[in-house]
Amino acid sequence: MKQLIQDIFVAVSLVFGFTSLVLLIADAPVLDAFKNIWLGSFASTMKFSQVLTVWVPLVLCSCGLLFTFRANLWNIGIEGQIIMGAIGGMAVLRMPGLENPALILSLSFVAAILGGGAWGLLAGLLKTRGGVHEIFGGLGLNFVAQGFILWLIFGPWKRPGIASMSGTELLPLKLWLSSPPGWRVAYAGLAIAITALILTWLFLYKSKLGLKLKAIGKNPRAAVLYDISPEGYYLLSIIIGGAFAGMAGFMQITAVYHRLIPAISSGYGYLALLLVMLAGYRIVPIPFLALFFAGLNVGSIQLPIVLQVDSTLSGVIQGCCVLSALFVLGMRQRRKQS
């Protein structure tokens, strides 16, 4: 236990130490920077609710990644899956003839899941059938999805008149997911994220599917002898991963931007990869760490306003957290051995 506290202390001070150093190099006030990040993310319900809007897609992506990591797949294509989910959802929202908002939104949600899942499936097929490592297949598909969404926004789905990087025409108000008064986060988003967490926990830790994914991840060759087809479960896990990413894409268009924009994924896929690594590929820390990461993202906006410091500092802190945690983990393993 004492060792544990010491390790956490080391990890946290590494993060603070490195970040302070970076701030000093940039000639910025160190303590003020940290203070402003915290104030900018948790100082008011308004800000906290903004943090939650980031928290929702992060949690959704992380849940998806837990499935793929379980099967020992590096689903770096998650960015593209978010994009394709958003495109799928948007396709339904743009469909003429439907009247009932609840129905349209539900259909759009399903389409987003299908869009993300299909893109995941594609990466999975590239791996299982095409022999392309999922990292490269995924990256390539990310670029393709990025090209596709730009083409849609500047082509068939462009705004009347001027196509611009601000994206497609704004959705009608009735298709916005509603938020509590004064809050910026949609009820539905919170509900979906929490449901996703519970479902993921049930699937991964309590169902046979979770066990089988773990088995595949640990030893695909042996899995064949247990009548578990690695190929099938790879595909399944990456489809599930893609589906969760698609949900995140859906939240982005219906609850955050209310339209399709080129950067709809907001880099949450990559951020979620970091998050899941920091959580040690386990579900329990995910909601908390997601809150932390979301807080950094939102709070860092105070830096340019108040201190005229670039807000990419949040990314530096996030990356540094993961590396410090990995470092401490490596040291622990090393200690254990000697």
Added chain:
Amino acid sequence: MLRIERPVCSGYATEAQTIMIGDIPLSVLVASVLAASVPLIIIALGEMITEKSGVINLSLDGAVLFSAMVAFVVAKESDSLIVGFLAGGCAGMVTGLIVGYFSIYLHLSQVAVGFALSLLCRDLAYFLGNPYSRVQGPTLISSKLPFHDMLPDFLQKITTQPLTVPFALGLIVLLVWFFKSSRAGLQVRSVGENPAAAFARGLNPNRIQMLTVLAGSFLVGIGGAAYSLSLKPGWGRPQGAEGIGWIALALVIFGSWQPSRVALGALLFAFLQVSGIGLQSLFPTIPSQVFQTAPFPLMIFTLIIMHYSTSKTRKHGEKDSGLHKWLGILFMSRAPKSLGKSYRQE
């Protein structure tokens, strides 16, 4: 100062006889492709060296940006291109040091460390480089061969290049020799193939890996510097080198861990990107994004062909001939055996 005015583009006069790709003369296309591929060649070769020793440095994308930033800032402050390039190399080496230490000595997942570092380096570059964005700094310009004027026009265009071009070409030759004929190259390969056996033969796999990673990441840093000091001079957000690291990683596979083929892949990629601009005017109805995104699906497509031909060729062993053999030579790919696995000394 006396200077003989060279016609801005002598190709203009002889345009009628020149082969044109879109509206670009062929010689110009070759020269552009060569210039555009140089940083990519250097970066991909750096990564290839690293992977030859069995370590994947996935931080490439961030490392390139970080070293580009450092190179530009240092070159500007010191007003020296050489110092800038060296600083870029050192910045790259720092990322290599982290990946190397974490994976070789702490036995952590190379992919996890590399990915986290990649995002960290990217944001660090933006953060620290912010005060230097879009300011004027030193730039490496093209230089002519000493016997430039004796060459035909076609060659004049191709050979007027920044010094990074001969550097990259020399690097290819050097690495071909290094891995084929040098003792150190053989040791690096042996560690990448079977570190346990290398250890049994008295080598120190960890040290060899670490040194190789450092050397490789130094080159990656030089490649990053080649962006901010030569190909896309200056720093800013976006710099223009974003995403290049991922492409370099794919190129190493495409090139089957052979220097000449990796370089060929980089040239091919640069060709697709450069000719995309020309194609835009040939096919105005196709959105420009299509040409720019095309290299990526094409790269994946090649990897699939590679997988197909590799498995066929393996199955048929050496007996095979004809199409499969041809495909095999072109697309067969084989990674160092212990790539990505960390070696624990017993």
Added chain:
Amino acid sequence: MDVEFQHISKRFGSVQALSDVSLTAKQGTIHGLIGENGAGKSTLMKILTGYQAKSGGDILINGEKIALKTPDDAAQIGIGMLYQEPMDFPHLTVLENFSLGCPVLSRERFAASLKHLAFAFGFQLAPKRRVELLTVGERQQIELLRLIHCETSVLILDEPTTGISPAQKALLFPALKKLATEGMTILLVSHKLEEVASLCDEVTVLRHGNVTHHTYAPFRFPELLEAMFGAVPEQKEKPVARATGNAVLTMNNIQAGGERQGLELKNFSAKSGEIIGLAGLDGAGQATFLRLAAGLTIPEQGDMQLFSTKLPTSKKASRIAGKLQTVFLPADRLEEALFTDISLSEHFSLRDPKSSFWQKTETNRQRAAEAIKTFSIKGQYDDTADNLSGGNQQRLLLALLDPQSKLILLENPTRGLDIRSGQWVWEYLTQTLSPEACIIFSSPELDEILHYSDRILVFYDGDIVLNSLTAETDHGSVAAAMTGMRS
């Protein structure tokens, strides 16, 4: 050089691999080191090469204490080892393999030296050929030449004859004797008494990490056997041949890739109740045969029938084989049959044929606990598979095996097991499981095959060269067939 071990001990975690081992190998002699699997022979040698660190004791060279931290230290002194599994680089060429790990010399010198040495020893090695295309024997030859080239003065050979042909053996042995007479110190690790007898000047026997015997040539086998095994293992009654029934597995004109030469066979059929032993040198085709039968390897040509059902030539084959109650237990359990980081009870959950959504933790814990009792597995239900010893892993695999299985394919079922555990495995297979089941197993131990099988198939270079009832053949003919000498 004289090599002296003084009170060497080595621990791996809680396991005492070596305790207080002392012995001396004199210059110009061949010193045999024998013992059963796991007696500590290889560990002792790896300590001498600096590959593994010792926990206690000293090593003296020519009476002088030396520290060996890495193989480099050992190589500097002139200690070199030929490992049982070739420690080489399959993707590199012969010459590259030859030139790695020696003092600096130009490439030409290496090429010339390789040519010269190969000629002197009568080995035929093409310098440009990639090593992965060579046989194990040839790879060992490269290693041997390399060690000689590096002016090794203490040569350690760890089971040098595993997987090499008699012809290669005939080249190797005189060469070794010649080296010894030229002043080399040779340490030979083996569990094959005939080899030791024909080569060694003196022999040390290890058992459970202790020196139990030391003697000079000529050797008395019973004495050595007793030192190796405690008491001479009693020759049990050969089990009675079992009743056979319908055809279980038939193969026609099969061609498949895999191992060194792939596998080609005309026709073969196995009947229920039969126990078939697969003999052959490593990589001669037995492994491919077993994987074909399990549906894990897809034949390039020909067709196979399991219980009169034609196996498809797709990845579905293994599932269908599984449905037809065929099980396969590979030799490398942790690599191919068990999951690290997954507990015993979870293994039972994975094996559970009934499909259910939930994991049913309680049920599986109970089943695991029962199996632990029945199969006397040393472990708890929530231990992970990688924490079990090799023998217990094999027991776990047997416990996971469906007792109703009709075709049981075993690859080296007693690998890494001590004699008692091995006997226990065979008892379970033959007595507890249904006598209707057809058992096909491969083993590197000819004795095991001769003892337990009703029928023997001998593989040589991807062909079946002998297919005979055990009763109608003998040790000599099987051994001859294994090495390619057709009778």
Added chain:
Amino acid sequence: MHKFFTGLAVVVAAVAFVLSPVQSHASTDTFTFGLLMVGPSNDHGWSQAHFEAGKEIEKNIPGSKMIYIDKVNPADRPGVTVPFLVDDLVGKGATLIIANSDDMKDGIREAAMLHPDIKFLHISGDDAKKQDSPSNLANLMGKMEYGQMMAGFAAAMTSKTGKIGYLGPLINDETKRLAASCFLGARYAWTEVLKKDPAKLSFKVSWIGFWFNIPGVTSDPTQVVKNFFDAGADVVISGIDTTEALIVANQRKKEGSDVAAIPYDFLGACETAPDACLGVPYFNWVPGYTHFISAAIDNKWNKEWLWLGPDWKDMNNMMSSSIGFQNGKALSADNAKALAAFSTGLGDGTVDLFSGPLNYQDKTVFLKAGEKATDEQIWNLPQLLEGMKGASK
């Protein structure tokens, strides 16, 4: 291992919640205005022009104070929306918010509805023209067409080869309009001033697909500019947000080629590479800002749509001219003189470039002889003009 991560999570969460929330208070005796910039405040382009104008306002209007957020775009600030940033600026005391990008159109409209007592100024857009739009939202834009005409003019005057490249971002009405203006300026210089054969003037537009380079998605502007030069062009006019054109021209110039470039947007854009810069057409937001901020301070705010042009008397007057053209080092004295005459002509109406006969790129008629284009026609230009090379769609 998992204990470690759980522990880490707990510590992090604890720190997050223990830090007690403190609300910062803004002082009330100053007039604070917030500026939302789409790009970095030091981009030597569009956003910096706004940033500098804001600084200028702080100097010129006593008691005014600017707070700003730059890089307000989803790529740089994932998940952060305009209404949220407005909340933040308002929380810090801002009573007028300026949003400097077309992209923020929707967000600023939403924010205007959420904060009826705060004034909003959206650069570009035309909400203020609409009946049902919020009354606290005004629009401001500059008539860059004139600036681009001058850029085209300077380019054609300087060009020896008669080949001019136009580095376009993506194809939309605004960019087509600007590219066409540029072409008209160039053609005027070529045929009316230099009296050369119009067929010898080549004006080529290459679109990269976005306002700046995204590797793998857009064409590489550096490469496009190089291609222009390699294909014989000796002047490249940039219509994108970043300065690649100027940088490449500078590189070529150092290598001995006689080339030049014209950047875009920002007065100081030439500083990146002064030697290769013919000049820059730029936005000066000071007059527009002054107008709206004074109105807000004096409670004379109107829902207005302003499309401000240059002060033809003194284009580079920081207080009065919304569009300027700053000559660069590379512009010869003679050409500078010609340019001045040209701008005078534009100012007094003797030179009206959007007048017939003009054809579209597909040779259909845009303006008959003698016909003059309306603002509406220019604003919604459907395709490029005859004589221009490059895609219209």
